[in-house]
Amino acid sequence: MPLSPDETLFWQYGIVHLNATILYTWGLMLxxxxxAWLITRRLSSGLTRSRxxxxxxxxxxxxxxxxxxxxxxxxxxxxxxxxTLFLFIASASLLTIVPGYQPPTGSLSTTVALALCVFVxxxxxxxxxQGWVNYLKSYVQPTFLMLPFNLISELSRTxxxxxxxxxxxxxxxxxIAILLSITPFIFPIVMTLLGLLTGMVQAYIFSILAxxxxxxxxxxxxxxxxxxxxxxx
Amino acid sequence: xxxDWFTVVAQLINFLILVGLMKRFLYQPILDAIDxxxxxxxxxxxxxxxxxxxxxxxxxxFRHRSSALDQQRDTLLKAAEAEAEMRRTxxxxxxxxxxxxxxxxxxxxxAQEYLQFKTELSRLTRDEVFAISRKVLGDLSxxxxxxxxxxxxxxxxxxxxxxxxxxxxxxxxASPGPVWVRSTFELPPPQRQSIQAAVDVLFATAVSxxxxxxxxxxxxxxxxxxxxxLGWNIADYLAAMDTRVSTLLARHSVPEPRP
Numbered sequence: 244m245p246l247s248p249d250e251t252l253f254w255q256y257g258i259v260h261l262n263a264t265i266l267y268t269w270g271l272m273l274x275x276x277x278x279a280w281l282i283t284r285r286l287s288s289g290l291t292r293s294r295x296x297x298x299x300x301x302x303x304x305x306x307x308x309x310x311x312x313x314x315x316x317x318x319x320x321x322x323x324x325x326x327t328l329f330l331f332i333a334s335a336s337l338l339t340i341v342p343g344y345q346p347p348t349g350s351l352s353t354t355v356a357l358a359l360c361v362f363v364x365x366x367x368x369x370x371x372x373q374g375w376v377n378y379l380k381s382y383v384q385p386t387f388l389m390l391p392f393n394l395i396s397e398l399s400r401t402x403x404x405x406x407x408x409x410x411x412x413x414x415x416x417x418x419i420a421i422l423l424s425i426t427p428f429i430f431p432i433v434m435t436l437l438g439l440l441t442g443m444v445q446a447y448i449f450s451i452l453a454x455x456x457x458x459x460x461x462x463x464x465x466x467x468x469x470x471x472x473x474x475x476x
Numbered sequence: 477x478x479x480d481w482f483t484v485v486a487q488l489i490n491f492l493i494l495v496g497l498m499k500r501f502l503y504q505p506i507l508d509a510i511d512x513x514x515x516x517x518x519x520x521x522x523x524x525x526x527x528x529x530x531x532x533x534x535x536x537x538f539r540h541r542s543s544a545l546d547q548q549r550d551t552l553l554k555a556a557e558a559e560a561e562m563r564r565t566x567x568x569x570x571x572x573x574x575x576x577x578x579x580x581x582x583x584x585x586x587a588q589e590y591l592q593f594k595t596e597l598s599r600l601t602r603d604e605v606f607a608i609s610r611k612v613l614g615d616l617s618x619x620x621x622x623x624x625x626x627x628x629x630x631x632x633x634x635x636x637x638x639x640x641x642x643x644x645x646x647x648x649x650a651s652p653g654p655v656w657v658r659s660t661f662e663l664p665p666p667q668r669q670s671i672q673a674a675v676d677v678l679f680a681t682a683v684s685x686x687x688x689x690x691x692x693x694x695x696x697x698x699x700x701x702x703x704x705x706l707g708w709n710i711a712d713y714l715a716a717m718d719t720r721v722s723t724l725l726a727r728h729s730v731p732e733p734r735p
Contacts, residue, residue: 246478249483260482265487268487269490272490272493275494275497276497279497279501279502283502286506286508287509288512288513289513289516292509303506303510322503323503326498326503327491327494331491352479352480352484356484356485356486360492409478
């Protein structure tokens with residue numbers, strides 16, 4: 244039994260290959276994009292609107308509210324990145340109810356890619372908000388001696404993001420697969436439901452942690468006093 | 477190896493593409509729709525507030541105008557009532573005056589008719605009295621009414637009371653002149669002579685007596701000296717009869733309704 248959907252290859256030409264992770268990711272991207280396009284092509288700006296529009300508005304405004312509660316004063320700036328992180332991970336977990344589907348987030352390559360995105364996005368947003376000098380100063384706060392520890396913190400939390408998500412998603416899929424072979428009735432359904440809950444929680448945790456990292460990077464002066472958000476969960 | 481770096485790169489690119497697609501097809505349209513709705517709601521709220529303010533202004537204006545109209549109506553009503561009252565009073569006064577005038581005219585007409593009636597009655601009575609007297613005297617004696625009237629007049633001259641005689645004598649001597657004897661009929665010479673003789677005896681001297689015929693004089697004779705008169709006619713009888721007739725009419729007349 245493969246541990247990761249990366250191992251399921253559909254096509255390969257040299258180092259270029261098409262595995263289940265990429266294929267299911269494309270499927271997810273197609274589903275999200277097509278669904279968003281179908282719903283948003285006829286949006287109503289009046290008081291009466293469709294249920295799907297209500298659902299999307301609730302999702303978008305909830306994400307913005309969560310971003311704002313983290314401490315980011317302009318949530319629209321970060322909505323594209325953080326909202327897509329949440330929707331991608333959540334929808335990847337939600338589709339585990341489809342038989343034969345393997346979540347791309349169960350691949351360490353995917354979670355590493357997402358963690359790398361966060362790893363790059365944090366300094367980008369910090370520099371865009373604070374400028375080069377102020378952002379780089381944050382690494383030597385409160386003293387210059389903290390520079391190596393801050394760098395290690397950046398790397399370790401990125402690694403933690405990737406491994407945490409991968410571990411949760413992979414373990415869930417593995418448990419369901421094992422249980423299917425042992426007790427094929429009823430119990431896997433319960434575990435699937437538990438996996439759905441775990442997936443939603445992981446999507447929330449990943450997105451919130453990314454928001455917290457960005458918030459810490461965009462608020463230099465408060466970073467020294469704020470607790471190190473981090474590697475809970 | 478759990479990490480496939482080609483897959484990592486591919487997933488990184490896929491994620492960035494997904495971010496762009498979500499921005500294009502999800503976040504931006506939804507945020508635009510929300511912003512448009514908020515603007516629309518804000519506009520509608522502003523419009524509603526403006527309409528509310530306008531309605532309040534219209535209500536206040538309506539109340540003000542209604543109050544003004546009420547006051548104007550009350551003023552006009554009071555003026556109309558006063559005018560109607562004045563008009564009513566005027567009409568009543570006019571009607572009263574017209575009724576009074578008509579009543580007065582009616583009374584005047586009645587009085588005039590009554591006067592004419594009495595005058596006619598006196599004239600008829602006088603004529604009848606003279607006709608009857610003349611006929612009775614003619615039938616029962618050998619004298620005429622005129623002769624008998626002269627005799628009565630002469631007897632009256634001869635039997636005047638002292639005061640009347642003194643007044644006539646004083647008037648005669650105050651301004652000596654002709655003594656006028658007027659009658660309603662032409663006196664024959666015998667009666668003229670007897671009257672002349674009675675006047676001469678009265679004044680104890682020969683007096684120039686002038687005889688004249690006066691149709692307006694009620695049947696009788698009259699002696700006139702410097703404005704003082706002495707006569708005999710049936711006016712006194714007629715006056716007495718007029719009094720009795722008036723009393724009789726008043727007794728049988730119906731009282732007029734008061735206006």
